[in-house]
Amino acid sequence: MGNSPFTPGLAAGRLPAKDLATNFGDLHPPLEHHEAVVAADRCYFCHDAPCMEACPTSIDIPLFIRQIATGTPEAAAKTIFDQNILGGMCARVCPTETLCEEVCVRETAEGKPVEIGRLQRYATDTLMAASLHPFTRAEPTGKTVAVVGAGPAGLACAHRLAMKGHDVVVFDARAKAGGLNEYGIASYKSVDSFAQKEVDWLLQIGGITVETGKALGDGLSLDGLKADYDAVFLGIGLSGVNSLRAEGEDTGNVADAVDFIRELRQAGDLSALKIGRNVVVIGGGMTAVDAAVQSKLLGAENVTMVYRRGQDRMSASEYEQELAASKGVRIVTHAMPKAVIGNGAVREVEFEYTKDGPNGLEPTGETFRLPADQLFRAIGQRLKGAPDGLTLDGGKIAVTGAGRTSLDGVWAGGDCASGGDDLTVTAVAEGRDAAEDIHAALSA
């Protein structure tokens, strides 16, 4: 007992339980009723609103905000769910600063956009708290669809198909449905088991069977699914992780950031989770930020994020970078890992500075070392276990139109499919659109 941020090596319980509870509480507390009405009043109800266009699921944002302003958050939620059945999660995790809120005319006017994300959460929370599911199924069509992957793409696809009257079976390799909503999103964005509550709420539509612990390539085959179902949708995300290609990276206490985050998300007791005194995270994206911030929140003394290019090239938004900085994460740019040093477990990481040259990134020859009890890799996820026979494009399943793959009767969407950003909201849009296309094909 008595561990603190200064306890050497890996240690659990670096912070008192009450600090952990605060640290992993809601990043943005929900709006109270009055706050929501005031926030909603700021919306100008723009014509052909730019925010709506910036939303990958094209939610009618001015309409739902007006519905909040007029005291009908439930109707607002319906407007949101019409376009985005995971509108509750998206309200929490969307990088709104680079989507709807970035283009809000009040951002243009005053640098202070309408708080679209928080308003969306206010509306969706209100309806979900009442356990109301606002959709019903069409007459049964007798058609069946297999959806592989219960992440945002698969769930959105399944819901839309069920609504159209088809019977859907969702298979997922993991023990719980939700995909990265359950296993990946930072804890402080989705508190109180929201991911599971959302899945349960979504399934209230009926007509969807979820089979967990069933993996394509391990028991299930694409040919088998094609034979047993009228259509197949693949929403298997990116389960592979890129390696550093640095000397010695196979040593102890070096892990993939996504694995660390998954463990953290599933931990019943955060004070039992071990974290290093000195943590180094390599990467410049959302995953890197999440791993770094959560390490800090667990009580690591020093957390450093190291990115090989300049700050402007980081895929983590400015807002995410500021969040990391505000939690005390140090961000080092223009440095790439050369060697992981340690005897059986990481002790130090050696980096070399880089600069932008005519042929891309060039090492400068200058090196430095950072002490590290724990090293997380967050330099990108990649497609793993895609069935044979599918054409790939840039390492992802090639799709055209609304998620059509090179194989007849097989659709794909979300992170595993080509095109679009790797975001929850994009996965939802792609799953939904594929469902519409599948429905059209099955009705033809």
Place this chain on the structure above:
Amino acid sequence: MADLSTDFLGIKSPNPFWLASAPPTDKEYNVRRAFEAGWGGVVWKTLGEEGPPVVNVNGPRYGAIWGADRRLLGLNNIELITDRPLETNLEEMARVKADYPDRALIASIMVPCEEASWKAILPRVAETGADGIELNFGCPHGMSERGMGSAVGQVPEYIEMVTRWCKQYYDKPVIVKLTPNITDIRKPARAAKNGGADAVSLINTINSITAVDLDDMCPEPTIDGKGSHGGYCGPAVKPIALSMVSEIARDPETYGLPISGIGGVTTWRDAAEFMVLGAGNVQVCTAAMTYGFKVVQEMISGLSQWMDEKGYSSTSDFIGKAVPNVTDWQHLNLNYITKARIDQEACIKCGRCYAACEDTSHQAIAMKPGRVFEVKDDECVACNLCVNVCPVEDCITMEQLAPGAVDERTGKTVEADYANWTTHPNNPAATAAE
């Protein structure tokens, strides 16, 4: 610094801001504090006859409408005249007036429409040293059902008659407070003048129901499951009051009759607007009820700054200054032609102007790639709707076409001469221009 003092009917006050007859002026305690806060005068809460006073409801007596952040936009009340004994009010008035000789103190009165009632109360009011009286012919609820308040104010003959009695039995200024619950405000104003009134004050509150409880199916404020109409006041009524004041100010029959402007005065600017439309001073109720007596400080500093900026040294310099510019529609210059202009630098691209014009006006705004909004001069009728719906101040403005320019909408050259409807060829009743 500008001199804010006013002389209204010979009644001097250090500034034109008086508190209207209402809860803020209900008793000595309030009025002393109001004077300490800087109010120039008060019209005491309306007095009734000698004898047991009226009683108010014991449930809620106010209703309201609000903006999103609970900014109070309109207030409604079902309160009656003072519910304290006449004697108490008179004693308090006398004490306060003695202590604040430089402030105006007016007694508001409402007694039955019988000569004896007025004859009885007027000498007693005179004894207090009050500077004048205001006849409450305006209260639209409760008292009107007893044949007083707006029941009198809606019948010009009664107004004239009662005013005459007052002039007969009281020798200080008589102000007649008008109800807006009437079709043509000039009629009661003329009656007051004919009865010998020294001034009119307006408006009293407007019949209103602010809200209905959709669960209980009952108007608000709700008293044991029932509601009744009340009197509406506050910022929402200002436009109505301004119009009524201007009608009296420019009516040849009442021209020059002093006016005390009331209705929604909330800021110095509101007060200035009433005054340039002919009010010699203003009375305030809701703003004080919403924000407390201290608001008068902003009114004083604001009016004073504006007067300095404009070079007005006394309030008489601007009272009534806008009256000559209030006219009838038929006298507006039809050769005055403007076009909307959108400042592209200031535009935040919300598209409200486009939606408004395209859907409900003249399809005169084009939406171009990149959300660029431009006015089509050949369609723009200069209605001003885009200006009104644009959230950015001064982003859309109206630009006058100079005489000699061609109005692309009509293809006609803009004429320099003034021409109005009375001579327009489309007017069946047009009088020949020659």
